[in-house]
Each structure stands twice: as structure tokens, then as C-alpha cells.
Amino acid sequence: MRQLVFERVGRLSFREAAAPTITAPEQALVTPLAVARCDLDAAIVEGRAPFRSRPLHALRSIAPRLFRSLPFGGPFAFGHECVAEVLSVGQEVRSVKPGDRVVVPFQISCGRCERCRRGVTASCSAVPHAASYGLGRGDWGSVMADVVRVPFADAMLVRAPDVSAVELASAGDNVADGHRAVASFLAARPGAPVLVVGGEAMSVGLYAVLCAVALGSEQVDYIDPDPARRTLAEKLGARVLGARYEKQSRGYPITVDASAHPDGLAAAVLSTEPGGDCTSVGIYFAKRTPFPLLPAFMNGVHFHTSRVCSRSELPAVLTLIGSGRLVPSRVTTLLARFEDAPEAFLHRGVKVVLTRGNP
Numbered sequence: 142m143r144q145l146v147f148e149r150v151g152r153l154s155f156r157e158a159a160a161p162t163i164t165a166p167e168q169a170l171v172t173p174l175a176v177a178r179c180d181l182d183a184a185i186v187e188g189r190a191p192f193r194s195r196p197l198h199a200l201r202s203i204a205p206r207l208f209r210s211l212p213f214g215g216p217f218a219f220g221h222e223c224v225a226e227v228l229s230v231g232q233e234v235r236s237v238k239p240g241d242r243v244v245v246p247f248q249i250s251c252g253r254c255e256r257c258r259r260g261v262t263a264s265c266s267a268v269p270h271a272a273s274y275g276l277g278r279g280d281w282g283s284v285m286a287d288v289v290r291v292p293f294a295d296a297m298l299v300r301a302p303d304v305s306a307v308e309l310a311s312a313g314d315n316v317a318d319g320h321r322a323v324a325s326f327l328a329a330r331p332g333a334p335v336l337v338v339g340g341e342a343m344s345v346g347l348y349a350v351l352c353a354v355a356l357g358s359e360q361v362d363y364i365d366p367d368p369a370r371r372t373l374a375e376k377l378g379a380r381v382l383g384a385r386y387e388k389q390s391r392g393y394p395i396t397v398d399a400s401a402h403p404d405g406l407a408a409a410v411l412s413t414e415p416g417g418d419c420t421s422v423g424i425y426f427a428k429r430t431p432f433p434l435l436p437a438f439m440n441g442v443h444f445h446t447s448r449v450c451s452r453s454e455l456p457a458v459l460t461l462i463g464s465g466r467l468v469p470s471r472v473t474t475l476l477a478r479f480e481d482a483p484e485a486f487l488h489r490g491v492k493v494v495l496t497r498g499n500p
Contacts, residue, residue: 145285145482147219147277150188153483156216161282161290166233169294171225171245176285176479177311178486178493179222179247180342181276181424186486189341191426220285220482221247221275224301224309234294242301244459245291246451247314248273249281252296262452268292271448285482285495299455302463307470310494311344312462316469317454319348322397322420324356324457332359336393338386338400338409339365339374342423344492346399347374347472349422353395354378355466362393364408370491377471388412392440399423403431413442421446470494 144158163170184190227241237243250257251267265272268279275283282289291297301309322345323335335353339346346363347370353361354377363379364386365371371381382389386404392414398406401423410433413419419442437444461467474490479497486493 142287144283144287145219145486146283147185147215147217149215151186151487153186153219153486155483158218158282158286160288163229163231163290165292166231167293167295169230169234169237169291169298170228171243171289171291171298172228172287173223173225173245173284173289173497174242175224175306175310175494175496176220176482177222177315177495178220178488179311179314180344182220182486183343184341184424185219190424217277218281218283218286219275219486220283221273222311222314223284223289224306224312225284225289227298228288230294236295237298237300242306243298244301244309244312244455245274245284245289246297246299246317246455247275247284248448248451249279249292250296250452251293252452257296260450260453262450263448285479297452299452299459302459304462305470306496307473307476307494308462308468309459311348311469311492312455312458313451314449315344315492316348316352316462316467317451317458318342318345318422318449319350320352320458320461321449321454322349322399322422323353323358323395326395326418327353327356327358330394332357333394334358334360334362335395335397336362336364336389336409336412337374337379337397338405339363339367339370340400340402340405340423342399342401343367343370344472345422346370346397347377347491348469349397349399350374350377350379351467351469351471352461355461358395362389364405373472373474373491393417396420397422401425406430407433410437410442410444413437413440415440416443418443418445422449
């Protein structure tokens, strides 16, 4: 079968791979119907994220100077956001059956360990740390493939609402990430204003705007140095405040840092009102990141940062999409065919969605 592979910065390709089979009774096989490019995928392809293949990582202990001098490289299976159709299931699977449309969370989680029971499905203790599809984290393969094995089908797969696959392609990661940044805080403070500081986590920030509007925020404000994203945020219902990362004159009860930039992080934290909640969804790869701790301390800011727990967030996200209140395709900037993936994933826009057949 075909599987998308990250070869090196600026180059992806399809390679032939052995088709997965069911090897345990709790597994399922699915075929992706639509796949989305994650914000992290874009950073990897452009060389802005420090991802190297496992063979290269062996050089860290053998020749650390050489390791540091190497460009980010592959190969590894690539792509991790998808909605799929169930092909077959193991004999112990009860929640889905062949023919069902399902959203596949990008993180691998068993659903049974103590962490999963607490909802911390991003850190399942039954699998290696950060196990996921398409990021070189274990032998789980890519969802940009003809067939994908789901190791814990009942725990992981979530039935999809009856909407276009295009709306669901990114639900298992970036949409869920934007949702978790605002949803629980708006539930606690209905109608509260929200500030989103956009940047490198480009679609997550815009999905946060979309979710905040859908969940009834009275005012969603947006900052971003990128003019195209500012224009899109305005179309999604945000009031654009400008391009500069700076503290706002008013305090917001809910702020989101999607910048992955120290100045953006500071702008979000400093713009959070006393007792407010600031969630950082951007990934900071530097060993040390400046943080305005004293102002946050003095104002009692609740600061949240983590990888999204995709499986835990998905039921609420899919309910919102199924209701028609949340329309993720409004963030999509390129819709292409599966066959075009090696070129389409290089697109410089915010969100790429690839479809197979009629979504």
C-alpha cells in the first residue's frame, strides 16, 4: 500500500509499505477519507521543528557535534489528522463496526490505564511517551495511507457526525486543540471576551477563534503579525487588533497564546485579567523561554500549557461540529486530492485538507 513519508526538509513522497493487519482482538483497520495537515507538520516540512529520524538520533551519543550540525531529516511516516471508514475489527471490538465513519485521535491511548481514566490520553502509560501517528513516535505509521491500524479501537475511535469529511479531517488534533483552549473557560464564564494571539500554531489559533464564537463569547479579539491570518480571523468573527505582540489595555478573562513566540506569549499572559485563564498551545522548542512570571504571580493568572488530549476532547468537538455551530472548513485554505499530498503539504497557507473520492 501507499504511505506518505517525510524524506527531508521540503520533500515528501509516497512509499510502498506493508499493509497492516489485525494482530490483536482489540484492534481495528480503517481507511482514511480525509486527512489534514497539522500546524506541526507544516513546521517540520519547512525545517522549523527539530524532528529527526531514529537512525539520526543514534548519533546524539556517538557524535553530538555532528548530530547538531545535521539538517532535520527522515525518513518517517508522515501525517496524523484524519477521519476514516472502518474496514474491519477484532473480535473484542464493540463500539464500531465495518462501514462506520470515525474520527481517529492522533495520539495512541489504551483507555484503561490510570492516566487515560483521568482524561490524560496524550500521556497513556500503556504505550511509549508521546506515541502518535505520523510524527516518528513509534511504529504506528501514517494516516496518509491506504490502511491504518488502530491498536485500541474501542478506546480511541469516535463515531463521526453526519457531515462532510472535510469538516472532520482536523478534528482529531488541531480543532480539538483550539477547542480546549476556550471551551471549559467559556462554560465557567458564559459570554466572556477572548483574546487570541496568533502565530506559528496558525490553524489552532484560528480554530480557537471559531470555537469561541460558536460557544458564545461576546467579543473575540485577535493579534497576529501575518496579514493573511488576520484577514481570515476577521472573516471568522474576530475583531483584529493589529500585528504587534503587545499587552492590551484591557484585561481578558480568557487568553490564548498560539504564537510560539516569546513576545506573543508575553502579550497573552500580560493581557490576562486577574484570576483569568491563559492557555498556550504553541510549541516552544528552545531550551529556555522567557516568561513574565512576576506579573502573572501578582495577577493570579492561571497558566495552562500541554499537548491536547485529543481523545478526551473529541466528543464535545464532534457534537459542536454535528450541530452546525462549528464549521472547521472555514479555516481550510487548500482542498486537494490524496494523490497530490507530497506537493499539497508544502502549501504555505493555513490549512490543507486532502480527500479520497467523494467526501
